[in-house]
Amino acid sequence: MEQLQAFWAGIPDLSGMAINLGMTLAILVIGWAISSLLGRWMRRIADRSPRIDPTIVPMVRSVTVWAVRIVVLLAVLARLGVQTASLVAMLGASALAIGLALQGTLQNFAAGIMLLVLRPVRAGEFVAIGGQGSGTVDEIGLFMTRFVQVDGIHILLPNTLVWGSPITNYSRNKTRRLDMMLGVRYDDDLEAALAALQALVDQHEGILADPAPQVMVMEYRDSTIMVNIRAWTPADQYWDVYFDLHRHAPQALRQAGLRSPIPLREVKSVPAPVEKDKAAHA
Known part of the structure; x- marks a missing residue:
């Protein structure tokens, strides 16, 4: 009996594991759904409010949604018993290494922040980017800016090209x-x-x-x-x-009685000179 009790004591509590796993899954699903609902809610509020610049909505929405999802993932890992402190430190070191490897991408992100803060272009404005093209600004994203040309073709430009080029804004003034x-x-x-x-x-x-x-x-x-x-x-x-x-x-x-202007040239005929010997013979 003592050996049997020891055997049962060594078996993990399957019911507790199932409950823990179910709660972890519920946190993941609910947190992911909340982040998506929050993103749609922000876009709906921005569409209804005339005070919110539609240019900043896509970037703010993306940052908010992924911030919530990262918190949810950390909560899930903590629920599973993972030491999140060491994980955060590891993520920080990984972020540094990735940042060094993706300097161009981070430059696009920084340029996108500057475009949103200083707002030389806004959604719905018709602009020309020096040497890159022209079109109506459709969206300023985290790394790319999307334009729609007058012929309906979409142009995607890295934010660094937009920020680092002369910008001619045809719609800013009324x-x-x-x-x-x-x-x-x-x-x-x-x-x-x-x-x-x-x-x-x-x-x-x-x-x-x-x-x-x-x-x-x-x-x-x-x-x-x-x-x-x-x-x-x-x-x-x-x-x-x-x-x-x-x-x-x-x-x-x-x-008004005016004629269409056309190029005019005045041509004069000059008589040919008469040779002296022919004149003397005559």
Whole structure:
């Protein structure tokens, strides 16, 4: 009986192990689900609130979700009896080694933080990255920034290229200035051309009255006087106004009785010289 009792005492408590394993699994599943719900909740709140910049939502969501998941994993390991203190130290050493091996990736992460803090670009803005391309900013991630070109093609650029390149932001200001050059013949009525174009821009719905649009002579070329239209439009209507003016400005000049400018060359005929001996013989 004593040997039998010793044998049973040496067998692990299977019921306790099952309970511990079940609780560990429950912590893992519930913690993972909470992190996912927290990420969706943050995105939903950001979509509903106009005060939250949508540019920072993807990065903050990713950092929050994975921070919760790391805590859950540490809690699971502690439940299983693993010494988390030594594990954290080992993870720190591993992180240092990985950081040295992935310096470029960490530079992209740091550049992404700078893009979010200083915000030279924001989601929904149309920008041009010097030498890299142009498009509408769709998302600034931890390591990559996604743009959508006007033809619908997606461009992914490392954050270091975005941060380290000249950025031209076409959407940050509410208004943009439009410049358009047209040619008028020298022998046409210049004042009539200026008046017709001025009436066109003054009556256009997409052109702002303040600052007032201007029509002015800019330069003189071989056979053409160059006239410049300078007007301010809302940034979101710039291209609509641009294409509309290119369509109606030539029509306004033709209705005013002006002709389309074409290159002109004056050709003179010079009589051939008469040879002296032929003239003497005659």
